[in-house]
Amino acid sequence: MLKSRTPERGRKGEQTRERLLGAAIAEFKRDGMAAADIGAIVSAAGVAHGTFFFHFPTKEHVLVELENREQERMAAELTRFYRRPHDVRATLTKAVTVLEALERRLGSRLFKDFLALHFSTRRPPSEEWSAHPVIVAVVEDLERARDRGEIPADVDVMLRGVSFLVGLYALLITMPESREIRAPVIDEYVTTYMDALHAA
Incomplete structure (x- = not known):
């Protein structure tokens, strides 16, 4: 019974x-x-x-649950895209576009709370970076680019990929929502990271 x-x-x-x-x-x-x-x-x-x-247990736990679901969704989209022929810039740019799509789904206020959780001391304890599917998808694609010789062999793509995403989160939290203002700044940000990835 x-x-x-x-x-x-x-x-x-x-x-x-x-x-x-x-x-x-x-x-x-x-x-x-x-x-x-x-x-x-x-x-x-x-x-x-x-x-x-x-x-x-806390409101932050709600955001962690939402993050887990959205990370899986975004990582699946990144993985599908990364299976097609593309260059390193497209690897980074696609990460930007999946986050912009998330912002449209969640709305600006919730989106900023969602990203700010990565920097919060109140965030519930979580696993290593390897438990975050978006980070894994981006880093693995950068590793493949390094294996193809598009990125120098001695570049730490894990460090570069993680720092790219963390910096992108900070930019998206702090910048105005206006596409006209945001687009050139993010384009310059991607270019800066392209330079970092190609620096031996």
Whole structure:
């Protein structure tokens, strides 16, 4: 009897978690994570107040859950693109375009909270860089470019790839949303990293 109820409880728990995640994301989009009201989230999800903290100990845990899902989605898109013939600049530029698409999906306020989490001391503990699919996709593609001789053999592509993404996150957090202002700065940023990748 107990065994037959356990999967049902698991399904209900997952459904509750998904409702809470959806309600929290909607609240974060409206007011930003810092100002988001847990009461409004649990009310929208139709659960008791304590249920939120059972599934997400802090609001930052909601962003980590969202990050895990979006990282998988972006990495899959990068991997598909990287299978086609392209140059090193396209490797970096594609990383920019998948982040810009994420910004359109999440909205500017939630997108900035999402990226700022990478720099937050309140971020829940996470694994090494290798657990982040976007970083892995970019670094592995740079490694392939190095193997083809497009990047000098003594360039540390892991360090360059990680620092490129971290710097890009910082740029996207701090820059105005205007495409006219942002585009030339990001283009120059990519060019700077191209130079770094080709420096022996």
